[in-house]
Amino acid sequence: MHAEREKIRVNIHEGITPEGKEYGEQFTYSEISEEIYRASAKPSIWYFLGLGICVALVLAGVGTVAYLVMVGMGAAGFTPPIFWIHFIVNFVFWVGIAHSGTLISAVLHLFRSKWRRGIFRVAEAMTVFAVMTAGLFPLIHIGRQWYFYFLVPYPNQRELWVNFKSALMWDFVAVLTYFTVSLMFFYVGMIPDLATFREKAKGIRRTIYSILSLGWKGTDKEWRHYNRSYMFFAAFATPLVVSVHSVVSLDFASGVIPGWQSTIFPPYFVAGAIFSGMAMVVTIITPLRKLMKLEKFVTDWHYDHMGKIILVTGLIVTYSYAVEFALAIFSGNKYEYDQFIYRATGDYAWAFWLMVFCNCVVPLFMISKKVRTNVWLMFVLSIFVNIGMWFERFNIIIISLSHDFLPYAFGTYLPRWPELLITFAAFAWFFMWFLLFAKFFPVISIAETKELVPKPLRERGEH
Template identity: 55%
Template structure:
């Protein structure tokens, strides 16, 4: 098996890259539309549940004292985490000139955008009175009251808002040459639509020159953003004095976990995508191997963070922290705790084996476990901590209601709905970057 992307052995040309990557846009199948309709139906179901909650009030969710942040905030943190690897792959690996990112960055960036769109729903859902969401945005109100900039919840608005905007710009900028290529391939109104979004790109060297700099600077500024966003999200918790939350390790712990879960989600969506669109020449076992290595690395960091958190709890001799930890592992939420440990620490260890890393189906199965494990990790941190605070008065239990479960299912469907639309309307692999790789390798043959 090759230890690089063997484009020469595969005989890929620039024209092949154009044709192969654009194929899903040009052809259509009933299977795609059936899947899209099914996913859309789940989105509608989630919307119905949300409408019911708005009408009836937050009481229809499973919230009860003391657990007033539950699966909605769990989902928010989960989806913001998922959003991380897109920018990691596109920005950080770009700065490090890691050539293997070329064929996976576009889909990962799309995943980032849709994950943030999904994450952004949950604070609104959790608000109950959704229509007051604009109170978090700094605007001159009639009473001259401004948001409290000392609150981590306001930091979230800025962090997630900036992350979404920069990720969207980065994604769109990277796509402009590809949109022009599609414009040139199509005819009629479709060509005009792609032409509009390609802003009249012609690929002159002067255009490339300005574009290259802008892309580089965006990559450079997106890099600290990757690290900052989940740090800020972690401070939503770490700034509180709830046992199980008030920890200085939270920022790096959350960032590592975010990259871990994000990389897993990249594999979860790329493996079916490459199979469905016949992209095996572009997303190869070599790419899966590299992604799996990143999962393995971040799994080790996450495992270390778990160990450090437990050790600090033990070493601090703080009885409430110790009680909170004991409750996690042996109390009412021990199921999610052990699922989390199994999925995030034990299962990824199989990636030490090259055979597992290079097998699409094995990597896919591992990625599913990691996704489940990371959802449970956030659930354990949020729910089990809130369910066991300082005094017996604030000890309780939480179980999600059908409304919450429906909204969660709907949110996953919402994410996949956008991703499915993306695969049909836009190139799932960066055509320009693949061609750049081919052109510079001298693999160009007259098409």
């Protein structure tokens, strides 16, 4: 076991294996195609168990939404003053989760980072599924889902037009763009790998991969257009990383509620999004690499880099918390001051301190190289970060709404079962899509990993 671990260990600074090979050098081309195809083709019993649990929870969630439609949103805990309840907490959390996928695939691609190659496909899939999850919550939250199309600007008999000065419309446009661009980026990146799968699969799977790969052959002309197109996608997606969560933060910052109206929100939210997204990548990829035997492809070298990003963004988030408090204390705004004192000492102090522990203390463990390269310890720490980031959104939304200007309007809140069930169902929805993706699609980029393998040259007499 120890020997096996040593075999897959890659030097964390240079990406060098103990045998002196660079990451990628230890593979052959057909080994890469074969192992990644095998990982997708033969799931274990644990896979089906996990998928079954996810599907059951999703069905329960669908039933609960139907119940809310029948009896009204009051059953979900819609009580003054906390009308945004868990649903908007979940929306912001999942949009945040979506962020690191684009960071890894686009930003690190532009920087020609090598280590992204082992994990970027998983991160991109995570982005797409996280946005699909996030998008559910505004829909559920409006209560009358059949009026959702009111958000779409089109000439209509009501002679009404949407208000593009509203943060709600910015959100709609930003999230829609983010989802569409992420989906296209994800799909385009997969086309050459789907062609590899096409040649390995048989029967109906082959037909499906043939259609999805669009008849990709890998000619020099195709690669020429592909490389350029991929670079444009990366260039477009990079500002989106910054813009989408900035726009989401403006939902709050353009409001007047104490604890919301702050100019620090856009950078604070973007850092938090990357922080939580990267932690979610660790949470997902750790069991995945074990179940699908992908240890060779995702090594402690990758974990080290992911740990560094979590550490840095965690420090930015911690700094942002401190600045929020400093602004509240020194701004002279007594409502703002009162809000932050309430956060730390009031009814929800437990949620605040849980957030501080998970987001400010836990990432500090990652200063240690030993921690960053310990796969299962990273997995545990990433779960703490996920919990902490969910509670960050809980604190911003729930506590601010429960304690605004008038003591008369103050109120506390306890989630009710439909809300909790839908929250858990959302996690199940996300993981269900992820498990289906892992079963049918290449979870690691075949073509990009092959680029790392030394080119076979007759003169060198090797392959």
